[in-house]
Amino acid sequence: MTASDDIATGPTTRRIPPGDDRERLVCDSCGFVNYENPKLVVGVVAAIDDRILLCRRAIEPRIGFWTLPAGYMELNETTEEGALREAWEEARARLSLDGLMAVYNIPRISQVQLIYRARLLDADVSSGPESAEVSLFRWDDIPWDTIAFPSVHWALHEFQARRGQPLGAPAGVPDGAAGGL
């Protein structure tokens, strides 16, 4: 934490940059454009035998309600790494990812959720700092009345509908390839 970590910021104005077609936050001094984009959330429906992992939230929003391990991606990680990280952070869960199960667009809040299907490597799970409690639920025991978000409902029902079926997931980066758009 040194002075060089500070960022000197000039006055900014919301205007349409040259060649663009919508307003952005632009620095009046240097012309830097602060593009804002939807955020990616990665999450998992993880199960062992016939039990599904859920976490009771220890933080707002929806504190006290049950959710899937999920959260915002970090820089320089893949979506798969992010999903595994969230499962560890929130439920100390170790997983084997099975594939991408769902893509949920929620444009109202500029969010795109990628939900993976996963197998818990063992039933040894426990609360991370953002969870008040973690538990493995059989389908009929899921606390449907205290689910945190609609997308948790969607993902659970999608999981149940395709239990044991192949996902036919989209392709990922080819083995050994590097570099991108």
Add this chain to the structure above:
Amino acid sequence: MTASDDIATGPTTRRIPPGDDRERLVCDSCGFVNYENPKLVVGVVAAIDDRILLCRRAIEPRIGFWTLPAGYMELNETTEEGALREAWEEARARLSLDGLMAVYNIPRISQVQLIYRARLLDADVSSGPESAEVSLFRWDDIPWDTIAFPSVHWALHEFQARRGQPLGAPAGVPDGAAGGL
């Protein structure tokens, strides 16, 4: 463009916010945390009959090289809307999306690409402002030596490998549903 559009910014420091586990840019005055997340790129492999749409770039990076219609998502749009928007902006192309074909993680540059497969509604395409030229190529005529990015190669080969086959795409938001994580 009024004074109220300006954002007053205080001094910022890169440090670990309370309850977090990695450094973020934090405002020393108000505690605002500037989370940075990977950016989503949406794109399409769009074809009509046996010809695939490519655009020759009029802008850096890789000016003069051929690419797929693709770009960063905008706020408050879905991934599908973003893919259709990019196809219109770059190639004045009208499409019917067929499904999500590939997810390419490129963590080195904190980018996640969602590539859709699409059918061109007609062959009437033309250059948008970011394209020097647009064209429909038969597979053997694709200008392989002047492709802009590795992920364009991946997507084209993925398209070719699964031509005419169902995608088995991941689920989207259920019909009529709203609200999210």
